[in-house]
Amino acid sequence: MRILKAILFVWVVIPQWSFAARDVTPYDSYLAQKEELVAAVTLYRQGKFHESVPIFEKLNNLGNSAGKYYYALALRDGAGIGKNEGESNKLFKKLFPGILQFAKKNDDVAQFIVGVMYRNGWGTKADINSAVKWYRKAAEQGHVTAQATLGDLYAQGDEIREDLVEAEKWYQRIAEQGNAEAQFQLGSVYYRGNNDYDKAIVWWLKAADQGHAGAQKMLGDVATDPDVAIGWWSMAAEQGNISAKDSIYDKYLSIGFKEPALRKKWSNLGLTFLNMKDWGPGFEPSDVVEWIRVGFPPKEAISCKTQGYSPADIAGFIKSGAALGDIKKVCDTISKQAKSEWDKNFTLNETIMWREAFAVEEATRWKTAGYTPKEVGGWRKLHITNVADAKKFDSTCPYKDGFISAVGLYQANPFDVAGKCYQFFGETMQILSRTAALFRMDDRIVYLDFGKGSAPNSYYNGIVKGVGVYEYTTSLGAVKKVPHLKSVWQIE
Numbered sequence: 001m002r003i004l005k006a007i008l009f010v011w012v013v014i015p016q017w018s019f020a021a022r023d024v025t026p027y028d029s030y031l032a033q034k035e036e037l038v039a040a041v042t043l044y045r046q047g048k049f050h051e052s053v054p055i056f057e058k059l060n061n062l063g064n065s066a067g068k069y070y071y072a073l074a075l076r077d078g079a080g081i082g083k084n085e086g087e088s089n090k091l092f093k094k095l096f097p098g099i100l101q102f103a104k105k106n107d108d109v110a111q112f113i114v115g116v117m118y119r120n121g122w123g124t125k126a127d128i129n130s131a132v133k134w135y136r137k138a139a140e141q142g143h144v145t146a147q148a149t150l151g152d153l154y155a156q157g158d159e160i161r162e163d164l165v166e167a168e169k170w171y172q173r174i175a176e177q178g179n180a181e182a183q184f185q186l187g188s189v190y191y192r193g194n195n196d197y198d199k200a201i202v203w204w205l206k207a208a209d210q211g212h213a214g215a216q217k218m219l220g221d222v223a224t225d226p227d228v229a230i231g232w233w234s235m236a237a238e239q240g241n242i243s244a245k246d247s248i249y250d251k252y253l254s255i256g257f258k259e260p261a262l263r264k265k266w267s268n269l270g271l272t273f274l275n276m277k278d279w280g281p282g283f284e285p286s287d288v289v290e291w292i293r294v295g296f297p298p299k300e301a302i303s304c305k306t307q308g309y310s311p312a313d314i315a316g317f318i319k320s321g322a323a324l325g326d327i328k329k330v331c332d333t334i335s336k337q338a339k340s341e342w343d344k345n346f347t348l349n350e351t352i353m354w355r356e357a358f359a360v361e362e363a364t365r366w367k368t369a370g371y372t373p374k375e376v377g378g379w380r381k382l383h384i385t386n387v388a389d390a391k392k393f394d395s396t397c398p399y400k401d402g403f404i405s406a407v408g409l410y411q412a413n414p415f416d417v418a419g420k421c422y423q424f425f426g427e428t429m430q431i432l433s434r435t436a437a438l439f440r441m442d443d444r445i446v447y448l449d450f451g452k453g454s455a456p457n458s459y460y461n462g463i464v465k466g467v468g469v470y471e472y473t474t475s476l477g478a479v480k481k482v483p484h485l486k487s488v489w490q491i492e
Contacts, residue, residue: 026098027101030065030066030110033067036055037064037066037070040055040059041070044056044070044074044079049079049081050080052070052080053074053080053081055067056070057071057081059071065102066109066110066113068094068095068099069091069095069099069113069117072088072091072095073088075088092117092122093123094123095123096114096117096122096124099114099117100114103137108141109143111135111138111143111146112135114134115131115134118134119159132153135150144177144179147173148171148181148182150166150170151171151174151182151185152185154167155167155171155189164189164193167185167189168186168189168190171185171186175206180207180211180212181212183204183206183215184212184214187201187202187203187207187215187218200218201219208232208235213240213244214241216232216235217232217236217244219232220233220236220244220247283301283305287311290311290312291311291314293311294311294314294318296311300328303328307335307336308335308336308337309331320347322349326349326352329352339351342355345367346367350367353373365387369391
């Protein structure tokens with residue numbers, strides 16, 4: 001009897017213990033890593049790709065389907081990692097079965113991901129109805145992004161039938177948590193669908209208090225007092241809301257038409273109130289006339305005025321012979337105050353050419369020495385950054401036409417080529433003596449020390465096998481190897 005019990009213990013109990021110890025499923029691992037994943041997703045949505053994407057990559061390597069999804073998403077968007085849509089699509093196909101199984105276990109993050117994949121056709125056939133089904137499952141568990149997505153889908157009515165009641169329902173859940181975008185969208189649903197302006201304003205005010213430009217714009221639109229309207233529009237315009245800027249101009253125009261004196265002031269100069277919208281309230285009618293006279297439309301005039309230039313300044317540039325295109329480039333790149341430093345030693349055209357790559361002090365030194373911006377650019381390629389070295393090189397190097405082919409081995413090096421320069425075309429070799437030569441190899445100039453052996457034919461390039469060995473055939477046909485190949489110049 002004891003033997004029988006022992007056999008049963010071995011056959012039944014021990015295998016069960018062993019199985020239980022091994023039975024850590026992919027879903028168990030996912031749940032253990034979920035907190036880290038959610039934190040990384042938050043960073044990703046904040047644009048902190050260099051912090052979040054490495055976490056996704058790690059989870060992907062661990063076989064975490066949700067981590068694999070966000071890593072594939074980063075590859076698709078090129079967010080914090082090189083863009084690779086082909087690899088992204090492969091990962092989407094690979095991970096979909098696994099994330100679908102997680103979603104069926106009622107996990108909200110997995111359900112949201114499955115919804116996104118069905119909506120976009122990533123790793124599976126696009127199916128908006130299936131997408132909505134999984135979004136809803138996630139949303140009902142409190143997944144905020146899923147709730148917002150459902151609100152957008154029902155409010156916009158582009159991919160599914162518009163249903164403002166459903167949109168209100170999902171926006172409301174997030175808006176009550178203080179989400180400014182949801183508060184704005186909820187207000188818009190009340191405004192559009194229910195004509196409940198009072199509720200719309202309540203929610204827009206909540207969003208506007210958090211700095212939401214769209215809500216501020218709408219509050220300006222519904223305001224009956226012009227000053228209140230302009231106040232809200234100004235807040236939105238400061239955040240770059242173009243529509244709010246247009247509304248300010250339109251309101252300014254509507255007020256202007258009611259002021260005969262202002263209308264007369266513009267009309268006497270041959271301008272209409274439509275010009276006010278193009279130029280904006282920062283320009284007086286007389287200013288507009290002067291800018292038009294020098295050939296500057298609103299956009300260019302605003303750029304010049306912002307940099308401190310007046311129509312009189314522009315007229316002076318034109319009188320000096322400067323082209324309009326060059327003048328506009330000056331307005332785009334240098335303020336009047338900064339330009340005053342350049343005016344001491346440079347014409348307008350010289351300022352444009354030098355300022356692209358040089359500070360005024362450096363440009364002044366090179367110009368005084370007689371060099372042009374192009375020539376100085378050539379010196380930089382040769383690692384020559386001061387006038388004294390350029391002068392010394394200039395006096396020793398006979399190659400004056402073009403710095404790309406003229407390679408000056410002027411910089412100090414341990415060989416007898418110091419202080420000399422040589423011109424290279426292609427991969428040619430130049431014999432310096434019976435025992436030494438120079439050879440151009442890709443982006444380097446290398447020095448060959450042949451020792452007592454005979455040098456190769458000067459027309460024979462030989463075979464370079466990495467820095468350190470040079471194999472060649474002499475003019476007598478003998479094969480030699482030179483172990484003294486050294487890089488003496490790096491070409492940029």
